[in-house]
Amino acid sequence: MDVEALFTAINDEALEPNSDLAVLREILQSVTNKKNFDTRTMKRFGELTGRAHQHRRLKPSASEIEFELVGPTGSTRKISEFALQVEDILVTMDLSRVKQCEGEECEALFIDESKNKSRRWCDMAHCGMLRKSKVFYDKHRRVNPAVEAESKLGAKRK
Numbered sequence: 001m002d003v004e005a006l007f008t009a010i011n012d013e014a015l016e017p018n019s020d021l022a023v024l025r026e027i028l029q030s031v032t033n034k035k036n037f038d039t040r041t042m043k044r045f046g047e048l049t050g051r052a053h054q055h056r057r058l059k060p061s062a063s064e065i066e067f068e069l070v071g072p073t074g075s076t077r078k079i080s081e082f083a084l085q086v087e088d089i090l091v092t093m094d095l096s097r098v099k100q101c102e103g104e105e106c107e108a109l110f111i112d113e114s115k116n117k118s119r120r121w122c123d124m125a126h127c128g129m130l131r132k133s134k135v136f137y138d139k140h141r142r143v144n145p146a147v148e149a150e151s152k153l154g155a156k157r158k
């Protein structure tokens with residue numbers, strides 16, 4: 001299952017509150033917090049997956065069993081596909097692999113596919129390095145105050 005597009009969409013910082021995508025994000029975020037789904041979110045998620053199921057058909061000539069969505073186009077289709085993927089994650093995946101980035105000021109969700117489930121950041125090259133440089137900075141701040149100014153500037157850059 002290729003969930004990259006799904007996660008790119010729900011991690012968008014400009015995600016509109018109460019949009020369908022926000023509902024999908026809320027569902028996955030509840031999993032990372034081990035929180036119960038709130039009733040309203042669950043109801044809307046049910047509507048999204050319900051609509052998607054109505055349009056889901058087995059692909060007639062596929063060599064392996066595959067589903068396709070028949071009917072909806074454009075953004076409705078995209079949301080239906082995403083809703084089915086989220087449903088699939090909930091049903092088939094080890095949910096301790098659904099995680100939220102530990103980076104400061106980063107709320108990105110991701111699937112940890114590492115062998116020992118040790119991944120902590122959405123992006124090692126960004127959030128992981130920022131964290132490492134902060135640890136470095138905390139260790140060195142007393143001896144070298146010049147590092148402080150530098151690493152503050154660095155942390156704000158995105």
Ligand SMILES: [Zn+2]
Nearest residue numbers: 101106122127
């Ligand atoms: Zn991150």
